[in-house]
Amino acid sequence: MNLSVAEAALPAAEPVMRRPSLAGRTRAGLAEALAEIGVPEKERRMRVGQLWNWIYHYGVRDFAEMTTIGKGLRAQLAEHFTLDLPEVTAEQVSTDGTRKWLLRMAPTGPRDRGAEIECVYIPEVDRGTLCVSSQVGCTLTCTFCHTGTQRLVRNLTTEEIVTQLMVARERLGDFPNRSAPEGAFVPNDGGRFISNIVFMGMGEPLYNFDGVRDAIGVISDDQGLSLGRRRITVSTSGVVPQIGPLGGEMGTMLAISLHAVRDELRNELVPLNKKYPIKDLLEACRNYPGLSNAKRITFEYVMLKGVNDSDAEARELVRLLKGIPAKINLIPFNPWPGTRYECSDWERIERFSEIVFKAGYASPVRTPRGRDILAACGQLKSETEKLSARARLMLEQDEAETAPAQH
Known part of the structure; x- marks a missing residue:
């Protein structure tokens, strides 16, 4: 799934001092924050563990709620961080x-309004999947993908990747012992509602290797967000x-x-x-660490x-993948304004799938999701731009309606 970005710069303004957030930080990052406010080195490991539990397991948004930490340290934390x-x-x-x-990241400078990215939650009968982004824009120019028409702005930080999951869990009421915010969607079938993460949003994850690796370390930590690495899939266009290293250092599923x-x-x-x-x-795929029938690509x-989409191409696909434990995910093309491509006819997709399936490969056809809100694969760039413009227009209208009458 390819997501989109809208980024805007504010007019020149005086720098605004913002307290940095601890949300999304690694354990090392939390230790650095504690060092900044003078917490003794011998005490930091314990304090990091406490912060980690409150931030990632319970999802607290106020230091005052961290009742296992003394009031003095809580006050220090609140003074310097959010x-x-x-x-x-x-x-x-x-x-x-x-x-x-549509998520707006914290500004990176006084003239920066903050990059905006999109994050998509897809509920299914047996799972809930969150599609996250790894970059603002994309350096690749895949011709069938709307995101490919956007320039690369920058990599997302580790914190910006992790907090996509945290926002989604908060919006879904998916942190334990916490009330969901007004308007949140709260499934009623029990359990945590985000069971899987796919790095299939905007950007090429392997061109932000360090940020993605460290984010996966936070996301998969069993004392916090607790999503197993077998439930995390990193999709790449082929950064061989x-x-x-992805398999060796991250141990996730590969797409x-x-x-x-x-x-x-x-x-x-x-x-x-x-x-x-x-x-x-394909040679890199054959050598992917941990590859097996239980861990297919x-x-x-x-x-x-x-x-x-021809029969010949289906047969060649089977030949190319021989010997690689794999499944083949067939994706109906989602049109976007200006594209020169069309989606294959359904009968042709079924025939293609049949050839692949008879050769012994699972070949599910991905059901398009969220088309009515332009949340399907490759559709999202223009909608984000529309959303941003529409939001600004609505704000202007609200301000005009609520402004005091001039006499």
């Missing part, structure tokens, strides 16, 4: 239950040198945005292929009418 999360500037709910949040079986076509659809061709990409294949 527990702020990214601001939810818009929320949309699909008829199928998919939820899309980082695929091995490959493949979309073509010939270099000539993949060079067009996924230009990164010119640097890392299909042969090299997912190959994503967007179905483009008359482009990559």
Whole structure:
């Protein structure tokens, strides 16, 4: 799923001093914060453990609630730091239950309004999946993807990645012993509602390797957010040198945005292929650490009418993946304004799937989710821009309506 960004700069203004947030920090980052306010080194490990439990397990947003920490230290923390999360500037709910949040990150400077990214929650019968972003914009130019038309602004920090999950859990009432905020969606079937995370949002995760690695360390820590690494999937367009380190250092599930079986076509659809061709990409997949039938690689294949959806291409896909424990995720193309591609006919998708399935590979067809709120794969860039413009217009209208009459 490819997400979008809207970024705006404020007019020149005096710098505004903001207390930094501790939300999303690693254990090392929390220890550094404690050192800044003079907590003795011999005490820091214990205090980090306390902060970690309150921030990530319970999701508290006020230092005053941290009752296992003395009042003096709580006051110090509140004086120098916050527990702020990214601001939810818009929320949309699909008829199928998919939820899309437009999140504004904290400004990086006095002239920065704060980058905006989108985060999508997809509820299913047996799971709840959160799709997160790793970059603001994208450095790749995949021709079938709307996000590919955006410039890369910057990598998201570890904190900005982690707090996407924290915002979603708060919006879903998914932290223990905490009331959900007004308007939040609270499923009534028990358990934590976000069971899986996919790095399939905006950006190429392996071009933000350190930020993604450290975020996964926080997300998977069993004393906090507690999402197992087998429930985290990192999707890449094929940054071959980082695929091995991904498995070795992160141990997550791997997804490959493949979309073509010939270099000539993949060079067009996924230009990164010119640097890392299909042969090299599949060799890296065969050597992925921990690869087994229980830890298969997912190959994503967007179905483009008359482009990559023939019987011959289905058979070639099977041949290419021989010997790789894999499943093939067929994705109906979601059109966006200005695209030259069309989605394959349903009969053609079924025929393609049948060929792959008969060869022994699971080949589910991904059900488009959130199309009515433009939250489906590749649709989200223009909608974010519309949301931002619409939000500004509504704010201006509200201000005009509530302003005192001039006499």
